[in-house]
Amino acid sequence: MPGPADSCQVCGETFAYSLNRCPACHRTFCESCSVRRGGCAFCGVGCAHAFFFGDADEETETSESQAEE
Numbered sequence: 001m002p003g004p005a006d007s008c009q010v011c012g013e014t015f016a017y018s019l020n021r022c023p024a025c026h027r028t029f030c031e032s033c034s035v036r037r038g039g040c041a042f043c044g045v046g047c048a049h050a051f052f053f054g055d056a057d058e059e060t061e062t063s064e065s066q067a068e069e
Contacts, residue, residue: 008033010043024051 007014010033019028023040024047034041037048 022047024048 008030022043029043042048
């Protein structure tokens with residue numbers, strides 16, 4: 001009887017063991033897809049950047065739209 005399996009939500013590969021979860025978006029990811037920043041592992045560069053620096057794009061867009069008014 002096969003044991004539980006987990007699949008990487010980045011590359012789609014299935015593994016016979018539990019995978020890490022991204023602290024920013026909670027997707028599962030394998031070791032080959034992981035991005036390490038600041039002692040943590042993330043599913044991608046975007047999540048790593050957002051985790052440490054926030055989502056600065058929203059502030060920029062809001063400032064630009066207010067300037068146009």
